[in-house]
Amino acid sequence: MRYRSVLAVPALVSLALVAACSGGSSGGGPTAAASAPPTVTGTIQFWHFFTDREADVIQGVVDDFEKANPGVKVEVKSGQDDQKMRQAISAGQPIDVGLSYSTDQVGPLCSSGDFVDLTSFITRDKVDLDQIPQTVRDYTQFDGKRCTMPALADVYGLYYNKKLLQAAGYTQPPKTLAELSDMAVKLTTYNKDGSIKQLGFMPLLGYYENAEAHWAPSADAKWLNEDGTSAIGSSPGWPVLLQWQKDIVDRLGGYAKLAKFQAGLGEEFSAQNDFQTGRVAMNLDGEYRTAFIADQAKDLDYGTAPFPSAQGYESTYGGGYITGNIVGIGKGSKNPEAAWAFIKYLTTNTDAQVKLSNGLKNVPTMHDAIVSPQLEVSEQFKTFLDIFENEHSSTTPPSAIGAEYQTIFGTHTAKWQQGKVDDLSAMLKQVDDEIDAAVKLQGGS
Amino acid sequence: MASAIRRRRTVTAYLFCTPALLGMLVFFVFPLVMTVYYSFTSFDLSNAPRWNDFANWKFLFGQDPLIGKAALNTLWFVAILVPVRIAGAMLVAWALTRARRASGALRTVYYLPALVPPVASTIAFVFLLNPATGPVNRLLAAFGIHGPGWFTDPAWAKPALVLLGLWVLGDIMVIFLAALLDVPTEQYEAAELDGANGVQRFWYITLPNMAPVLVFALITGIIAALQYFTEPAVASATAMGKSSVGAGTSTLLGWPDESTLTYGQLLYSKAFGANLFGYASAMAVVLFVVAGLATAVLLRRFRSLTPEVAS
Numbered sequence: 001m002r003y004r005s006v007l008a009v010p011a012l013v014s015l016a017l018v019a020a021c022s023g024g025s026s027g028g029g030p031t032a033a034a035s036a037p038p039t040v041t042g043t044i045q046f047w048h049f050f051t052d053r054e055a056d057v058i059q060g061v062v063d064d065f066e067k068a069n070p071g072v073k074v075e076v077k078s079g080q081d082d083q084k085m086r087q088a089i090s091a092g093q094p095i096d097v098g099l100s101y102s103t104d105q106v107g108p109l110c111s112s113g114d115f116v117d118l119t120s121f122i123t124r125d126k127v128d129l130d131q132i133p134q135t136v137r138d139y140t141q142f143d144g145k146r147c148t149m150p151a152l153a154d155v156y157g158l159y160y161n162k163k164l165l166q167a168a169g170y171t172q173p174p175k176t177l178a179e180l181s182d183m184a185v186k187l188t189t190y191n192k193d194g195s196i197k198q199l200g201f202m203p204l205l206g207y208y209e210n211a212e213a214h215w216a217p218s219a220d221a222k223w224l225n226e227d228g229t230s231a232i233g234s235s236p237g238w239p240v241l242l243q244w245q246k247d248i249v250d251r252l253g254g255y256a257k258l259a260k261f262q263a264g265l266g267e268e269f270s271a272q273n274d275f276q277t278g279r280v281a282m283n284l285d286g287e288y289r290t291a292f293i294a295d296q297a298k299d300l301d302y303g304t305a306p307f308p309s310a311q312g313y314e315s316t317y318g319g320g321y322i323t324g325n326i327v328g329i330g331k332g333s334k335n336p337e338a339a340w341a342f343i344k345y346l347t348t349n350t351d352a353q354v355k356l357s358n359g360l361k362n363v364p365t366m367h368d369a370i371v372s373p374q375l376e377v378s379e380q381f382k383t384f385l386d387i388f389e390n391e392h393s394s395t396t397p398p399s400a401i402g403a404e405y406q407t408i409f410g411t412h413t414a415k416w417q418q419g420k421v422d423d424l425s426a427m428l429k430q431v432d433d434e435i436d437a438a439v440k441l442q443g444g445s
Numbered sequence: 446m447a448s449a450i451r452r453r454r455t456v457t458a459y460l461f462c463t464p465a466l467l468g469m470l471v472f473f474v475f476p477l478v479m480t481v482y483y484s485f486t487s488f489d490l491s492n493a494p495r496w497n498d499f500a501n502w503k504f505l506f507g508q509d510p511l512i513g514k515a516a517l518n519t520l521w522f523v524a525i526l527v528p529v530r531i532a533g534a535m536l537v538a539w540a541l542t543r544a545r546r547a548s549g550a551l552r553t554v555y556y557l558p559a560l561v562p563p564v565a566s567t568i569a570f571v572f573l574l575n576p577a578t579g580p581v582n583r584l585l586a587a588f589g590i591h592g593p594g595w596f597t598d599p600a601w602a603k604p605a606l607v608l609l610g611l612w613v614l615g616d617i618m619v620i621f622l623a624a625l626l627d628v629p630t631e632q633y634e635a636a637e638l639d640g641a642n643g644v645q646r647f648w649y650i651t652l653p654n655m656a657p658v659l660v661f662a663l664i665t666g667i668i669a670a671l672q673y674f675t676e677p678a679v680a681s682a683t684a685m686g687k688s689s690v691g692a693g694t695s696t697l698l699g700w701p702d703e704s705t706l707t708y709g710q711l712l713y714s715k716a717f718g719a720n721l722f723g724y725a726s727a728m729a730v731v732l733f734v735v736a737g738l739a740t741a742v743l744l745r746r747f748r749s750l751t752p753e754v755a756s
Contacts, residue, residue: 083717090490108720112491206685206700259701263597264577268686331491400489404719407698411511414702437508442721444487444495 029116030329030336032124040338041071044096047080047088055079057359061352065345072338089114095330096339099151103139103323103395104403110142111400115328117145121340127348131366133388135322135395142398149347152362153324154286155384155393156214158308162301164198164281173282173305175317177218177241180282180308181248187281188252196253196261199274201282203248204258205413208268209285212409213396214321215241219310223405224397230435232409233428240310242416242424255418271296287384291361304383306390319392320384324365363388401442405435477733483726490722501727512728514703515711521603522673522707526610527666531659534614538621552622559615567679570609571596596684599704606676606705617662624658625651660747667743668736674713677705708732 050058055078062074082100086109089095098115109115122129129137132150140148158180160173168187174180184200191197205211216223221237224230232238249255266272266279269292275283276297284307293300309317327346329339345352353369356362358376363384369375370385377385387393399405412421412431421427484501486494505512537555544551558566573579574595582592593601632650641649652659681700698714699706712732716725 086490108489112489112720114491208686259597260576260594263594263684264575265686267683401719401721404715404721407714407718408510411698411703418702434508434510437504438719438721441500441504441724442487442489442719444497444500 029113029331030333030339031116032120032340033337034124036125037337039071040069040335040341042335042338043073043075044333044335044338044342045075045077045094046097046099046342047077047085047095048099049078049080049082049085049101051079054360057356060359061346061355064352064355065342068345069338069341072341074342086114089330089332092332093330094332094334096333096335097327097342098330099325099327100148101325102403103326103398104406106139106148106326106398107142107400108402109326109328110145110147110398113331115147116331116333116336117147118149118329118340118343119146121344122146125340125344127344131348131368133322133365133393135393136324136365139323139395139398140326142400148326148328149343150365151325151327151347152353152356152360153322153365153388154288155363155388156209156284156286156307156321157383157387158282158305159275159285159289160282160303160305161275161278162303164278168281173303174308175305176314177244177248177308177310181244181251184248184282185251190253194253194257196257198278199252199258199261199280201248202258202262202274202280203245203252204255204262204417205245205410207262207265208274208283211406212241212413213323213406214284215307216396217316217319217321217392217394218307219313220316220392220394224399228399228439230405230432230439232405232435233425233432237310237313238428239424240312242413244310245417246419249417273297275302276300287363287381288361290378290380290384302380304380306383306387316392318387319390319394320387322388322393322395324362399439401435401438404438408434408438480726480729480733483723484730486723486726488722488726489720494723497723501721501724504724505727505731511698511703511706511711514699515706515708518603518699518704518706519671519673519708522606523667523670525603526607526673527663527670529607530610530614530617530666531662533611534618534621534662537614537618538625541618541622542625552619556615556619558613559619561613563613563675564679566613567609567676568683570605570612571680571683574605574608596680597701599702602677602680602684602701602704606680609676609680617666620658620662621655624655628654656747660743663747664740664743667739671732671736671739672709673707674709677707678710681705 046062048055048058058078059076062076066072066074082102082105085095085098085100086105089098090112100109110117121127132140136150136153140146140150158173164187165171165173165183168183170183174183180201184203187198187200188196189198202208202210212221213223215221216237219237219240221241222231222235249258252258265274266277271277273292273296274280275285275289276293278300290304293302306318306320309315327343329336329343333339346356347353348366350366350368350372351374353364353366354372354374357364357369358374361381364370364372364375367389370389396403396406409431412427415421416424416427483494485496485498487497487500488494541548541552541555561569574581576582576592576594576597579595581595585592595601595605628651632654633646636646636650677699678697681697685697685700687697698710708728709732712725712728715721715728
């Protein structure tokens with residue numbers, strides 16, 4: 001009898017664990033008090049992914065917040081990966097404020113309830129969301145639930161080497177993809193063995209920031225329908241973009257030649273970046289590149305412009321791809337009022353936004369910060385502020401399957417750019433089918 | 446009386462076993478049971494799992510467009526990487542037993558790469574094998590050989606990872622070395638008197654004596670290859686010029702051209718990239734079953750080679 005009890009110990013522990021860990025519930029979570037407390041107090045835990053110099057910039061804003069709110073102590077956990085943060089929140093750790101680097105996480109974070117709905121706080125404190133462009137408002141909520149606020153944004157545009165363009169007889173960057181192709185061909189030089197020596201523009205997806213998502217605004221290409229299913233096969237923009245890519249790949253000597261050139265690329269965030277070394281004359285990149293160039297290639301004479309538009313979409317010129325950092329309150333927060341006060345400071349206080357932008361060289365998400373005289377704006381950086389507020393700028397929509405829909409599309413475009421796809425329509429249809437199957441599976445059927 | 450003593454001893458034995466049993470239950474049995482349960486649910490890590498019958502399993506065996514490629518790549522590593530590493534480690538260990546001078550230093554040199562963290566060794570290898578700027582292709586060019594694209598070429602990415610695996614073979618080499626030095630010399634002397642040549646001595650004396658460590662290396666190697674993740678993931682990211690892996694694992698999967706996409710990477714991507722934890726659990730169950738079957742088959746197949754059975 002006694003030894004049966006001994007055996008029962010581990011079994012009971014196991015059962016208890018099963019019961020305890022069988023998943024929680026997304027219902028509820030902290031909500032705003034009826035009226036905002038006059039002062040906030042207590043300790044909050046703040047997780048973010050920044051490290052080194054960038055973590056110091058964040059710490060500077062945290063210090064300012066603590067100074068303005070002497071009753072609050074912010075415990076900062078820097079260098080935390082998104083997945084790690086999400087696992088910690090899911091496991092019930094009391095993470096009050098979490099800052100994520102990926103808007104692809106908005107869907108999972110909102111739908112799972114890991115980040116709580118901020119609507120009650122926003123409504124109570126009458127936060128003016130009109131300060132934020134619609135695209136950014138869209139990517140920070142999911143399925144009608146605003147569980148995140150935008151902290152800072154990354155904006156993508158075209159970088160061009162002025163010296164190389166002038167040598168080829170150009171004084172202006174391209175405004176259409178056709179012009180980009182012509183200029184890329186003229187700016188490309190070859191070695192004696194036929195290999196590429198200097199490339200005008202690299203059209204292969206996967207090269208640095210060349211991604212379907214970053215090209216999409218050029219042809220107003222759509223990703224998802226309202227119901228979360230794939231819109232790729234029915235969006236006229238995608239065939240336009242992919243046919244343009246095929247054309248420029250052929251004109252530059254074909255996939256194999258470009259792939260060989262790509263194989264010798266320099267690491268993206270090092271001084272060996274191909275654009276910074278002059279190996280490529282024009283490149284798609286984010287606004288943060290201006291900081292890298294200032295640090296690693298001070299003598300580079302370069303300009304920035306919106307990424308060119310596709311044929312038939314010329315009116316969209318000026319827009320570009322936007323993404324950014326998002327911040328929300330973890331479902332296990334023990335001090336949601338202080339957490340919200342910090343998020344509000346981080347995302348809506350003009351001085352905080354300007355300080356973050358000046359330090360990180362990302363685009364502030366509030367209009368007041370963008371027009372602030374304290375914002376350090378170089379000629380090249382100004383381009384990205386304009387793209388950010390352009391009505392034609394767009395982003396990848398949040399989805400319950402995260403970035404899986406982009407991954408699925410990417411597996412097919414990889415074959416397309418190698419010339420392994422004969423029927424583009426059939427390929428896009430298959431992309432739709434695969435994405436819809438994943439969405440359906442995530443939905444529970 | 447005797448039965449009371451026996452019962453008390455049994456209780457004592459169980460008491461001593463309880464900490465280990467608890468550990469097994471909490472860290473092995475419980476996750477295993479839960480993984481099997483999740484494989485029949487739609488689960489997003491935060492909300493309670495919703496039962497979805499066999500939807501994950503149907504998707505796994507009929508709809509996932511990448512699962513076949515990932516499984517084949519993984520089996521390639523099991524079939525090529527594991528035997529090549531074992532053969533290489535055996536060769537190096539044998540050569541080291543023959544070293545007359547500086548054997549200690551040589552053993553250290555061959556073992557050292559195994560101490561390098563896999564991320565660091567992979568990044569170093571990608572730079573060494575960079576087709577445009579790496580020293581390996583420059584060296585080959587000096588001999589008039591046009592080097593391959595290595596990690597940037599779908600046909601060469603997997604062989605490049607095998608080369609990396611060979612460089613870090615110190616972990617099994619050191620076990621083989623110990624086993625080789627443990628083979629009784631009188632057996633070799635007797636074989637020599639009987640006129641056995643080198644191959645015969647290796648086949649009839651060395652190999653049977655090393656059977657237990659060979660089986661160990663084979664089983665652990667196969668399990669590791671089935672879970673192969675870090676090296677191909679880092680190689681893909683580094684060869685693409687990206688400095689981070691975790692952030693964009695989903696978009697870097699198996700680059701170039703899914704040639705290095707392994708089962709483990711796909712599983713991770715489905716769980717943490719696509720938010721399909723139920724489906725990833727089904728994949729994990731399959732991986733567990735395959736690894737278990739492989740281990741059982743190998744143990745059964747090589748049972749006769751172990752000294753206990755042979756004697």
